[in-house]
Amino acid sequence: SQKIEQNSEALNIQEGKTATLTCNYTNYSPAYLQWYRQDPGRGPVFLLLIRENEKEKRKERLKVTFDTTLKQSLFHITASQPADSATYLCALGGNSGYALNFGKGTSLLVTP
Amino acid sequence: DAGITQSPRHKVTETGTPVTLRCHQTENHRYMYWYRQDPGHGLRLIHYSYGVKDTDKGEVSDGYSVSRSKTEDFLLTLESATSSQTSVYFCAISGSSGRGAGTDTQYFGPGTRLTVL
Numbered sequence: 001s002q003k004i005e006q007n008s009e010a011l012n013i014q015e016g017k018t019a020t021l022t023c024n025y026t027n028y029s030p031a032y033l034q035w036y037r038q039d040p041g042r043g044p045v046f047l048l049l050i051r052e053n054e055k056e057k058r059k060e061r062l063k064v065t066f067d068t069t070l071k072q073s074l075f076h077i078t079a080s081q082p083a084d085s086a087t088y089l090c091a092l093g094g095n096s097g098y099a100l101n102f103g104k105g106t107s108l109l110v111t112p
Numbered sequence: 113d114a115g116i117t118q119s120p121r122h123k124v125t126e127t128g129t130p131v132t133l134r135c136h137q138t139e140n141h142r143y144m145y146w147y148r149q150d151p152g153h154g155l156r157l158i159h160y161s162y163g164v165k166d167t168d169k170g171e172v173s174d175g176y177s178v179s180r181s182k183t184e185d186f187l188l189t190l191e192s193a194t195s196s197q198t199s200v201y202f203c204a205i206s207g208s209s210g211r212g213a214g215t216d217t218q219y220f221g222p223g224t225r226l227t228v229l
Contacts, residue, residue, distance in 0.1 A: 034217070043202050043220030044155070089155065091218075099145065099170060100218060104154035 002027045004103040006090060012109045019080045021106045023073040023090035028101075031094025033066055033073050038087045038105065048075075052094075080110045115139045116221035118203050124227045131190040133224050135203030137183075142207040144186040145218065146170075146178060148199040155202065161186055193228045200225050 005024045013019050023033070032051045036044035050057045050066045050073070057064045063076040077084050087107045091100040115138035125131050135144060145160040147170075157170030159178040167178050175197060177189045190197055203221040 041223075043204075043223055044218075046217040046219070049217065091155075099157050099160050101157070101171075102147075102155040104152070 002101065004028070004090065004092060004101060006088075006103040007106045008104065010107040010109055012111065013080055015081060015110055015112050017080055019077040019084065019108055019110070021075040021088050021090075021108065023075070023103055025071050025092060028071070028092055029068075029094075030092035032092075033064075034091045034093065034100065035062075035064055035073075035075050036089040036091060036102075038089060044089055047088075077108075080108075082110050082112055084108060085110050116203060116205055116219060118201075118221040118224050120224060121222065122225045124229065125193055126229050127194055128192050131193050131226065131228075133188045133201055133203075133226070135186045135188070135221060137186075137205050139205060139219070140183060141205035141219075142183075143205060144180065145204040145206075146176070146186065146188045147202045147204065148172065148197075149202060149223075150199050158188065158201075193226075195228050198226060198228045 003026045032049055034049045035047045037047055038044040048057055048059055048064045050064050052068055061078045065074045087105040089102050089105040091102045093100045117136045119134045143162055146158040147155045149155050156172045158172055158176050159167055159170055161167045161180040164180055179187045201224045204218040206216055206218045
């Protein structure tokens with residue numbers, strides 16, 4: 001069966017360090033992968049999209065890599081700030097029409 | 113929240129009663145989605161729509177029905193609510209008017225917290 005795995009344990013890092021979150025998947029051949037941020041009590045907010053033929057995407061302090069051989073995406077936040085504390089979701093698309101399949105998310109806590 | 117509203121925002125109801133949740137968008141996006149989010153399960157797709165009167169089932173559609181009679185409105189109905197349907201429900205939209213498949217960003221509403229006693 002299709003599976004999307006994100007670290008279930010919260011990631012705690014110190015302000016200024018680089019946070020790296022992992023998204024692994026099995027039994028999928030996604031055409032693209034997206035990362036979202038979700039704050040408590042709110043809906044997810046889109047951050048980045050990377051397509052299967054792209055290795056890396058950057059946006060300001062964010063960087064996403066996509067390795068279709070390893071079936072893995074890495075999401076990096078450089079120079080992390082306490083305001084980056086949130087839950088980060090990865091989502092795969094392209095297999096079933098228009099819908100996305102989401103991972104369960106990883107909680108990130110950045111401490112001063 | 114990209115011009116998406118959900119109503120009600122909170123609802124408490126009893127087992128066996130019908131419940132309708134409404135999603136309204138002002139963005140003229142073609143695609144609309146209903147998800148539920150539960151601890152330990154993440155976001156799961158219930159139903160989605162790819163146009164007026166065009167809908168399809170998602171991963172967890174049992175016990176739910178949807179309707180879309182206008183571009184801007186997507187209704188989710190629980191015909192007879194059960195305690196297992198206690199959850200936070202999110203509506204999302206994607207695909208600007210005239211574009212093709214919904215491969216782009218999904219924009220989410222603020223969510224509806226539903227409790228079934």
